[in-house]
Amino acid sequence: MALLGSTRRSRATRVPPVVLAFVLVPLLAEAFWVFWPALQGFYLSLTSWDGLSAPKFVGLGNFSEMVHDEVFRTAAINTVLWLLLFGGLSAALGLGAALLLQQERRGIGFYRAALFLPVVFSLVATALVWQAMYQPDGLINNVLEAIGLGGWKHAWLADQDTAFYAVIVPALWRQVGYVMVLYLAGLKGIDPVLYEAAKVDGATRLQQFRHITLPQLRSVNAVVLSVIVIDSLRSFDVVWALTRGGPYHSSELLSTYMYSTAFQSLRLGYGSALAVVIFVLAFGVIASYLVRAFREADS
Amino acid sequence: MTATHATTDLKDAEGPAGRAGPAKVAAPRRPAPSGRALRTAGFHLSAGLLSALWLLPIALVLVTSTRTFDDIAAHGVGSWPHSFTFDSFRQAWVDGGQQRALINSMLVTIPTVLLSLGLASMAAFALSRYDLPFRRVLLLLMLGGNLLPPQILLIPVSKLSEMLGIYDQLYALIGVQVGFGVGFYVFVLHGFMRAIPGEIQQAAVIDGANPWQIYWRIILPLARPALAALTALSFTWIFNDLLWAITVLRTDTQMPITASLIGLQGQYVSMWNVIAAGSVIAAAPTVAVFLRFQRYFVAGLNLGAVK
Numbered sequence: 030m031a032l033l034g035s036t037r038r039s040r041a042t043r044v045p046p047v048v049l050a051f052v053l054v055p056l057l058a059e060a061f062w063v064f065w066p067a068l069q070g071f072y073l074s075l076t077s078w079d080g081l082s083a084p085k086f087v088g089l090g091n092f093s094e095m096v097h098d099e100v101f102r103t104a105a106i107n108t109v110l111w112l113l114l115f116g117g118l119s120a121a122l123g124l125g126a127a128l129l130l131q132q133e134r135r136g137i138g139f140y141r142a143a144l145f146l147p148v149v150f151s152l153v154a155t156a157l158v159w160q161a162m163y164q165p166d167g168l169i170n171n172v173l174e175a176i177g178l179g180g181w182k183h184a185w186l187a188d189q190d191t192a193f194y195a196v197i198v199p200a201l202w203r204q205v206g207y208v209m210v211l212y213l214a215g216l217k218g219i220d221p222v223l224y225e226a227a228k229v230d231g232a233t234r235l236q237q238f239r240h241i242t243l244p245q246l247r248s249v250n251a252v253v254l255s256v257i258v259i260d261s262l263r264s265f266d267v268v269w270a271l272t273r274g275g276p277y278h279s280s281e282l283l284s285t286y287m288y289s290t291a292f293q294s295l296r297l298g299y300g301s302a303l304a305v306v307i308f309v310l311a312f313g314v315i316a317s318y319l320v321r322a323f324r325e326a327d328s
Numbered sequence: 329m330t331a332t333h334a335t336t337d338l339k340d341a342e343g344p345a346g347r348a349g350p351a352k353v354a355a356p357r358r359p360a361p362s363g364r365a366l367r368t369a370g371f372h373l374s375a376g377l378l379s380a381l382w383l384l385p386i387a388l389v390l391v392t393s394t395r396t397f398d399d400i401a402a403h404g405v406g407s408w409p410h411s412f413t414f415d416s417f418r419q420a421w422v423d424g425g426q427q428r429a430l431i432n433s434m435l436v437t438i439p440t441v442l443l444s445l446g447l448a449s450m451a452a453f454a455l456s457r458y459d460l461p462f463r464r465v466l467l468l469l470m471l472g473g474n475l476l477p478p479q480i481l482l483i484p485v486s487k488l489s490e491m492l493g494i495y496d497q498l499y500a501l502i503g504v505q506v507g508f509g510v511g512f513y514v515f516v517l518h519g520f521m522r523a524i525p526g527e528i529q530q531a532a533v534i535d536g537a538n539p540w541q542i543y544w545r546i547i548l549p550l551a552r553p554a555l556a557a558l559t560a561l562s563f564t565w566i567f568n569d570l571l572w573a574i575t576v577l578r579t580d581t582q583m584p585i586t587a588s589l590i591g592l593q594g595q596y597v598s599m600w601n602v603i604a605a606g607s608v609i610a611a612a613p614t615v616a617v618f619l620r621f622q623r624y625f626v627a628g629l630n631l632g633a634v635k
Contacts, residue, residue, distance in 0.1 A: 044458055045539045051454035052466065055447040055510050062507025063473040066484035073483060080487075129375060136372065142622065143379035146386065149614040149625075151568035153586045154607040157593060158389045161600045166404030168388060202385065207629065214630045262477050266570045270590055287479045292575070297483050304479035315475040319468050322515065 073301035080297050091302035100278050101303070104286040107193060108310070111264060111282060115197050115204070116257040122201070123208025123253070128242075130209070131216045141213070145206035152203065156270035159199040160186065189279040192272050196280050200267045204260065208253055215249030216242070251321065258314040262307055283307050393417065393604035405600045416605035420592060424602060426609050428581055429588035433613075436501050436584055437567045444506045445558060448513030449551065453543045455514070456521040457529060467518055470511035478508070482575045489576045500576040501584070505566055513558055516631050520554035521547055557628030560621040564614045585610045 074091060076084035095101045130141050147155060162168045163185040170182045185195040223241045232240070265284040268274060274281035274289065283303060291300030391409050392400070399411040420426045451470070455463045481504075489500035524547060532542050548555075570586040577583055580591055589610050596602040618625055 044460055048454045048458050048460070048539050051450040051539075051543070052460065055451040055514065056466065056470065058447060058503075058507045059470055059473050059510055062485065062488075062504045063476065063481060063511075066481045066488060067473075067476055069484035069487075070480040126378070129371075129378070134368075134371075136375075140375040140379050143382050145626075146615070146618070147382065149564050149568075149618040150611045151570070151586045151589075151614070153568075153570055153589045154611045157589060157603055157607045158385045160593075161392060161405050161604065162385065162388065164405050164598075164600075166406055168406035171404070171406040202382070206382075210626050210629050259475060259477075266586070269570070270593070284477075284479055288482070288571075291483050292486075301480075301483055304477065304482070307477045307479050311475075311477050315472065318475060319472055322471055323464065323468055325519065 070301050070304055073298055074305040076298040076301075078297040080295055084298060087298065091299050094299065095302065095306070100281060100286060103278050104274075104281040104283045105306070107281055108262070108283045108307075110193070111197065112258065112261045114194075115200055115261055115264070116254075118197075119201055119204040119208050119257060120250075120253055122205045124212050124246075126205060126209040127212035127216055128238075131213060141209075144209055147203040148206045148210075150203060152200070152266035153270045155199050155203050156267045159195075159202075160271055163195055186272055187276060189276050192276060192280040196268050196271050199271070200264060203267075204257075208257070211249055211253055211256070212246070215246050219245045251317075255314050255318045259311060259318075262311045283310075389604045389607055392600050393608050395601050397599055397601055400600050416601040417609070419596075419602045420606040420609060424592045424595065424606055425580065425588055426585065426592070426606055429583055429585040430609065430613075432498060432582060432588075433567055433584040433586075436498050436505070437563060440502050440505045440509075440566050441559060441562050443502070444509045444513055444562065445555060447506065448510050448558075449517050449548060449555065450543065451510070451514045452517035452521050452551075453547050456518045457542070457547065458539075467515060471515040472511070474508060474511035474515075478571055481508070482571070485572075486575050495576060496578045496582055498577075498582065501572055504572055504576060505569070508572075509562060509565070513562065516558060517551060517554055520631070521551055524550050553624075553627070554631060556621070557624040557631055560617055560624045561628035563617055567614055 073084060075086060075088055077087045077090070078084035126144055130137055130144070150158075164170075165182075165184050169185065173179060173181050183191055185191050219242065223245070224237055227237050227241055263284065264282060265288065268280055268282055268285050269288070272280045274285040278286075283306060287300050287303040287307065290296050290303060294300075392405065393416055394412050394414065395409045396411040396413050396415070399409065403410055454460060455467055460466070485504050486495065489495040489497075489503070492500070494500040494503070528546060528550075529542055532546055537545070567584075568586060569584075570590070573584050573587045574590075577587070580588070583591065589606050592606045593603055
C-alpha cells in the first residue's frame with residue numbers, strides 16, 4: 030500500500046497492459062464458467078425445459094408449482110433442519126473441542142490431528158465408512174446389543190424416521206475438526222491479560238468463558254456461521270452417497286432434490302427454480318460475507 | 329512474563345487445596361505437582377477418549393478392508409475380524425476400476441490446482457500491487473462468484489460443456505473447477521500480497537524490472553506460504569469433489585475417484601470389504617497430503633476465514 034504514494038499518478042493513468050491481462054484472463058474464465066451460467070440458471074428457472082426442445086417461458090409457474098409440491102416441502106424443511114442441527118452442533122462441538130485442546134502441551138498435536146483427520150476425507154468416502162457401521166449387522170447395532178440396548182437396534186438408513194439423522198452424523202463427524210481449527214485460531218488471538226485480570230477479580234471459569242471468551246470470539250463466530258451456512262446448503266455428497274434422499278424422500282435436501290429433478294427426471298426448468306430457492310436461502314450469508322470481505326479489503 | 333508465571337503457579341497451587349483438601353496437607357511440598365498431574369491425567373483421559381471415538385470409524389474401515397467376503401458374510405460387517413487379506417484392494421483397484429479412477433482424479437486435480445493458483449496469483453498480484461480502476465469491485469465480484477451455491481450453475485454448465493463438445497471429457501471438469509475456484513484463491517492471495525512492503529517493488533522498478541519480472545521473481549516467491557497453504561487445501565477440495573464430476577461426466581471410465589466410489593457401492597452391494605478398500609484408496613492421497621503438509625493445511629483454513 031505504501032507503494033501507492035509517489036507513483037500513484039502515473040499508475041492511475043496508465044496501468045501496463047500485461048497487468049490488465051493478469052486480471053482479465055482469470056476474470057473471463059470465471060465469467061465464462063460461473064457468471065454467464067448463473068445468469069442462464071436464473072433465466073431457466075422461469076422456463077419449462079426437457080433439455081431437448083427449446084426452453085418454454087412459463088413465468089413464475091415453477092415457483093407456484095412448488096407450493097403444492099409435497100417433496101419440495103419436505104426437502105425445504107429438511108434443509109432448514111439440517112442448517113440448524115448440523116450447523117448448531119458442529120459449532121458447539123467444534124468450540125468445545127477447541128476449548129479442550131487449546132493449551133499447548135504434550136500430546137496435543139496428536140489429539141488435534143485425530144479430530145481433524147476426517148476433514149480431509151471426501152464426503153463420499155465418509156459416507157461409505159458410516160454406511161457399513163449403520164448396517165443391520167454393523168458396529169452400531171452390535172454395540173447397542175452389547176450394552177443391553179438391543180431394543181434400539183435399527184436399520185438406520187432404511188427407516189424413514191432415522192435416515193435423516195443417520196445422514197447428519199457422518200457430516201458432523203467430518204465438520205467438527207474444521208470448525209475446531211477456526212476456533213483454535215480465534216482462541217489463540219485472545220489477549221491472556223484479559224483472563225489474568227478476571228482471575229484477579231475472582232471470576233470463575235464459567236464467568237471467564239461468558240464474559241471474555243465468547244465476546245472475544247465474536248468475529249470468529251461470524252466466520253463459522255458463514256462457513257456453516259454455505260456448507261449446509263451445499264451438502265449433497267453425503268446424502269447422495271448414503272440414501273439418495275430416501276427412503277420416501279425422508280432425507281431429501283433441496284440440493285439432492287434439485288439434482289434428481291434436473292438430471293434424472295430431466296425437468297431442467299423446475300430444477301433451476303429449486304436452485305434459485307437455494308440461492309435465496311444462501312443470499313443473506315453470502316452478502317454479509319462479502320460486506321466483511323469488503324471491509325477487510327478496504328483497510 | 330513474570331506476572332504470568334506467578335498467576336499460573338498460583339492457579340495450579342489452588343487446585344489441589346480446593347479439590348483434594350486436607351489430605352494433601354501432610355506433604356506441603358507436593359500439592360502443586362500432584363494437582364497438575366491429576367488435571368493432566370483428566371485432560372489426557374477426555375482428549376484420548378474423544379480422539380479414540382473420532383478415529384474409531386477410520387480404524388473400522390481399515391479392518392474391514394482387510395477381511396474376506398466370506399468372513400463378513402458369515403459373521404456380519406460389525407463383528408471382530410476372523411480373516412486377513414489384501415485381496416479386496418486388488419478387487420477394488422483392478423476389477424472395480426479404481427486404478428483408472430485415481431488416474432483420472434490426478435489428471436484433473438493437478439492441472440486444476442496449478443492453473444487456478446497460477447491465474448489467481450496473477451489477478452491477485454495485479455489487484456493488490458497496482459492501482460487498477462474498480463479493483464475492489466472486481467475482487468468482490470470474483471469472490472462472490474465462488475460463494476454461489478453450485479446448484480444454480482449445474483444445468484447451464486452441463487449444457488455449456490455439451491455445446492463446447494467437451495461434455496464427458498476431463499477438460500470440462502478442469503474448466504469448471506478452475507472457473508469456480510479462482511475467485512476464492514484471488515481473494516486470499518490478494519490479502520496476503522497486500523501486506524508485502526511496497527519498497528521491495530519500488531526498488532525493482534528502479535532497477536528496470538517489468539511487471540512480469542516483478543510478479544515472477546519478487547511477489548510470487550514472497551507469497552509462497554500462502555500458495556503452499558492454498559495448494560494443500562485446493563488439492564483436497566478438487567480431489568474430493570463429487571458434484572461437478574457427475575454433472576459434466578457420464579462414462580464410468582472417465583469418472584474421478586469419488587464418483588467411481590459411488591459406482592463401486594452400486595457394483596459391490598454388501599461386499600463391504602471391497603467398498604472399504606475403495607474408500608481407503610480414495611482417502612489415501614488426501615491423507616498423505618494432510619500428514620505431509622499439516623502446517624500449511626491448518627494455515628490455509630484460517631486464511632480463508634474472513635474476519
